[in-house]
Amino acid sequence: MQSALDPAGHEAQELYLLFLGMCAGGAVVFISVVSLLIYAVHHQRRVHSDRVVARLILWGTVTTVAVLTVLLTFSLALWPGLRPVQAEGQPAIEITVTGHQFWWDVRYQTPDGQAVVVAANEVRLPVGERVFLTLESADMIHSFWIPALAGKMDMVPGRSTHLSLLATRPGVFRGPCAEYCGTSHALMAFSAVAMEPAAFTAWLAARRMPSPTAQAAGLQAFLSNGCGGCHTISGTEARGKIGPDLSHVGSRETIGAGILPNTVQSIARFIKEPDTIKPGVRMPSFRMLPDEEIAGIAQYLKGLQ
Known part of the structure; x- marks a missing residue:
């Protein structure tokens, strides 16, 4: 329910690829350094010429710059998918999430900004449709994070931050608060429910009506x-x-x-x-x-x- 290594969203998939790329680059650097260390320990001790030393320095510099350049290029290529922006005029579901000690206020909005559904501690979104979230805080810094769907984003009092999500498969995923916010910080979580579009539309319509009860x-x-x-x-x-x-x-x-x-x-x-x-x-x-x-x-x- 809460794993960045089991992506269920487009942004999380891009982060997963970035993680694999960084691991591969780190492995190249690690293996190279360890190999040189083993060579230095076991090779016959002798004085190297200035030319050999210069070649070693050049090789180390070129290798380091090449690896870092590849990793930087790779990460920059993934960046647009990690933080996609909302295109002007693009129809989208907009959700405002406000962090409190120690719970989450969730409001689903129409394009004109009117709240149609108010919920708490649960975010529902349709599979295959981009959702834009406005993140706010009512008291102190919180951090909104659904590891299976996207990266984390801070919620700062007095400011609005934004996050885009595109779920790729249905499921229920856990989202924690990723910024220490008080005594029960570790007990401040929420459920992210990715639903088929038809089911989400029906759910949203039902939540606009008062819930029936006989009690x-x-x-x-x-x-x-x-x-x-x-x-x-x-x-x-x-x-x-x-x-x-x-x-x-x-x-x-x-x-x-x-x-x-x-x-x-x-x-x-x-x-x-x-x-x-x-x-x-x-x-x-x-x-x-x-x-x-x-x-x-x-x-x-x-x-x-």
Whole structure:
């Protein structure tokens, strides 16, 4: 799920080729140096003429420059594929990802810039179609990285950085935060789900509608305990902007930003003791609530498909 050596995207494939090329160039240099070292150790000791010394220096200089030139040319040739830019007028899916301590806000946008779907801790993209991401930070420097799809990109407060992705095969891939950002930095991950274009279009259309649920008691418990002050659930009175958007949360791969499987038991556990699961998280614990009430809220959230 998280390997730069198993590329599933165009940019990751270019990085993989660059890695192989650098390894090959490094191997040439290593073998040459070791060979010269072995020769120097085992060769009969004698004084070489100035001409031989000059030839050795020339050979070493030419070889070094040649290897570095080849590697530089190779890397520059791959560069356009590593950081492709969006052509003017080119239709594209645009996604804005904002890093928070310690979760990810994800917003899918139409070409006019209006947000059509708001999600959290999960990025979905169609296979074979280029996606352009705008990366931002709400607090400190984070780093967005999906090793199987592309290289990493920093998210700097007050600035917007950009990344282009082109998935080449469907799958679910893990993305970590690659810049230390606090106590639970290692517990800040997300899922990247590459889908067939038709499935992605259907998913996007479904996410624009409020998620259906029959757990009225769970919704009432969610609202009465103040959860709606921090979280938004489309189609309800919950309109909080502090924490992740929980609309359709039941359909996500994980909860807690990639650290727990999305099950009723995991949701209940996170509600009860978020500070134990993810130290430094801003969400307060709800240990004071009866287990039955926590279970009702968890079942309601899991039902938001």
